[in-house]
Amino acid sequence: MAEILVLVDHVDGAVRKPTLELLTLARRLGEPSAVFLGPGADRATEVLGRYGARKIHVVDAPEVDEYLVTPVVDALTQLAERTGPAAILLPSGPDGKEIAARVALRLGSGLITDAVDVTAGPGGPVTEQSAFAATYQVTAHVTQGVPVITVKPNATAPEAAPAEPVTEKQDVTFGPPSQAVRVLSRTPRERGDRPELAEADIVVSGGRGVNGAENFALIERVADALGAAVGASRAAVDAGWYPHSHQVGQTGTQVSPQLYLAAGISGAIQHRAGMQTSKTIVAVNKDADAPIFELADHGVVGDLFAVLPQLADEIERRRS
Amino acid sequence: MKIVVCVKHVPDATADRTFTEDGTTDRTSVDSLLSELDEYAVEQALRLAESDADAEISYLTVGPDDARDALRKALAMGGDSAIHVSDEGIEGSDAFGTSLVLARAIERHGFDLVLCGMASTDGTMGVLPALLAERLGVPAVTHLEDLEIEDGTVTGRREGDSATVRIQGALPAVVSVTDRSGDARYPSFKGIMAAKKKPVETLGLAELGIEAAQVGAAGARSAVDTATRRPPRTKGEIVADEGTGGIALAAFLTVKKFI
Ligand SMILES: Cc1cc2nc3c(=O)[nH]c(=O)nc-3n(C[C@H](O)[C@H](O)[C@H](O)COP(=O)(O)OP(=O)(O)OC[C@H]3O[C@@H](n4cnc5c(N)ncnc54)[C@H](O)[C@@H]3O)c2cc1C
Ligand SMILES: Nc1ncnc2c1ncn2[C@@H]1O[C@H](COP(=O)(O)O)[C@@H](O)[C@H]1O
Numbered sequence: 001m002a003e004i005l006v007l008v009d010h011v012d013g014a015v016r017k018p019t020l021e022l023l024t025l026a027r028r029l030g031e032p033s034a035v036f037l038g039p040g041a042d043r044a045t046e047v048l049g050r051y052g053a054r055k056i057h058v059v060d061a062p063e064v065d066e067y068l069v070t071p072v073v074d075a076l077t078q079l080a081e082r083t084g085p086a087a088i089l090l091p092s093g094p095d096g097k098e099i100a101a102r103v104a105l106r107l108g109s110g111l112i113t114d115a116v117d118v119t120a121g122p123g124g125p126v127t128e129q130s131a132f133a134a135t136y137q138v139t140a141h142v143t144q145g146v147p148v149i150t151v152k153p154n155a156t157a158p159e160a161a162p163a164e165p166v167t168e169k170q171d172v173t174f175g176p177p178s179q180a181v182r183v184l185s186r187t188p189r190e191r192g193d194r195p196e197l198a199e200a201d202i203v204v205s206g207g208r209g210v211n212g213a214e215n216f217a218l219i220e221r222v223a224d225a226l227g228a229a230v231g232a233s234r235a236a237v238d239a240g241w242y243p244h245s246h247q248v249g250q251t252g253t254q255v256s257p258q259l260y261l262a263a264g265i266s267g268a269i270q271h272r273a274g275m276q277t278s279k280t281i282v283a284v285n286k287d288a289d290a291p292i293f294e295l296a297d298h299g300v301v302g303d304l305f306a307v308l309p310q311l312a313d314e315i316e317r318r319r320s
Numbered sequence: 321m322k323i324v325v326c327v328k329h330v331p332d333a334t335a336d337r338t339f340t341e342d343g344t345t346d347r348t349s350v351d352s353l354l355s356e357l358d359e360y361a362v363e364q365a366l367r368l369a370e371s372d373a374d375a376e377i378s379y380l381t382v383g384p385d386d387a388r389d390a391l392r393k394a395l396a397m398g399g400d401s402a403i404h405v406s407d408e409g410i411e412g413s414d415a416f417g418t419s420l421v422l423a424r425a426i427e428r429h430g431f432d433l434v435l436c437g438m439a440s441t442d443g444t445m446g447v448l449p450a451l452l453a454e455r456l457g458v459p460a461v462t463h464l465e466d467l468e469i470e471d472g473t474v475t476g477r478r479e480g481d482s483a484t485v486r487i488q489g490a491l492p493a494v495v496s497v498t499d500r501s502g503d504a505r506y507p508s509f510k511g512i513m514a515a516k517k518k519p520v521e522t523l524g525l526a527e528l529g530i531e532a533a534q535v536g537a538a539g540a541r542s543a544v545d546t547a548t549r550r551p552p553r554t555k556g557e558i559v560a561d562e563g564t565g566g567i568a569l570a571a572f573l574t575v576k577k578f579i
Contacts, residue, residue: 068478104416
């Protein structure tokens, strides 16, 4: 069976959950080979093996952290030429998508971005994507070269399939510095006690109706009662009430959790683009005509400052 | 400084967009307009020109005849001229085809800086700027939330996959900006009138030295198999809060096994 290259998303060797999802999907297509760039590979070996990586290609070069995107493109392209994979899978996100596009261009391959599912078809991988603010479902396949596919978080549940991975150190030559973009400083996204937005099973979001940064404590209280991640509408983020990394929507994070709770959010098309594939949607809004209710499996027309504290109390009461 | 801003004419994102039978975007059933996310790129170009008397701004679009409207809208906001690449052979292009056409047009015009939006609101791939940089052999300083140009370099903040980074590249470069880079201005009446007199050059594939087989559906490297409308979500139970709305919601969440 041919190798499937999976680009590992990690912070100093701590592997992020979407990579485990990619390894799970890769097993449907062939034999997963993890591509680990930067330092810390030894810390990742166990978990990559547990999720089915047969090989780990390691490129431990300082360029990977010193420059944006292009060192990874150089490494992945050269590895693909060396190993002749049947597909290359990467995490969706600004970095993953740009890497994928440039690798595909260099390899003469087709590209599919933001897949929410990948299955084996007769002529190679078949992908599923959402389109037009998630009102459409599209299936597609690559018709030229090695399929390069970026996959959104939560596309599948990671499933363990233990393997004993072989680690192969790989040498790579990096492209001309004139085309490089230097990383002057790097602030890793804070990993709080709550689940990551894109990966969470439950998301509790607040919008303009929350009316102030200090009131987001209420959203957090409900989130913590449910073990959820906190999201926000662009209006709340633009007002400076919550960090942009929590924005849900077209230009924020696109989430697809089991449960999405929207409080004080009207449900504009750009917000819906980032949440309407959630399995269950509930909403609290004082305006009965708010478009968010069109999507809601259960809605409460009311003041979030009355409904949410009561909800949090009741969850705690039912839990104890 | 020679600035080229890439702008796309897209179906209105707030309307009910559909696919045609062959899986391409239906451009006839809804109005199209300048992609909202590209207005941020136009805005940044205009701001740069405000502090650089030698700046010259040209807009570039690849698209059918009516894509010209997007150029007019951008010209009404400000800037000097525009290039419209239109050719039947381009129809059905994927990101590789479109990026080839854009790159050839940019090379032909000359550039110090190419400015793009973070993503088109219809395709939403967000890869064109990176592909342009790859083809042009220049740095891709992309996804910027702010940008500064000084001593021949571009510097800015980017929210990446797992970290926020400050990045820097040398000009000439391709830059893309997000919707956090600064609100776009509205065209003034004077601007709208002035735009009518600004030159718009129209080019085809032949002028760019591109073979039909390299672009369009013929050159595409992926294919859509099916495009189906998701069943609309069925509206659930909406209750008015009469003092027990939170308890009712908790009861619903319990039935659904979230509690
Ligand atoms: C190019 C572009 C990209 C965009 N990208 C995004 C994106 O990624 N994500 C995003 O969210 N938006 C995005 N937007 C913005 C979007 O169009 C909306 O403006 C935004 O989603 C509105 O946020 P909101 O629902 O919080 O605010 P509003 O629309 O103002 O709604 C607030 C709601 O709160 C309710 N409310 C007020 N007080 C209370 C109370 N006490 N109790 C209960 N309910 C209350 C009101 O009834 C109202 O329905 C984008 C826009 C553009 C043009
Ligand atoms: N057909 C086009 N004509 C001009 N610019 C485009 C076109 N398609 C994409 N772009 C530019 O590339 C950016 C990213 O587009 P995309 O990769 O399609 O999401 C857009 O914001 C535009 O600046």
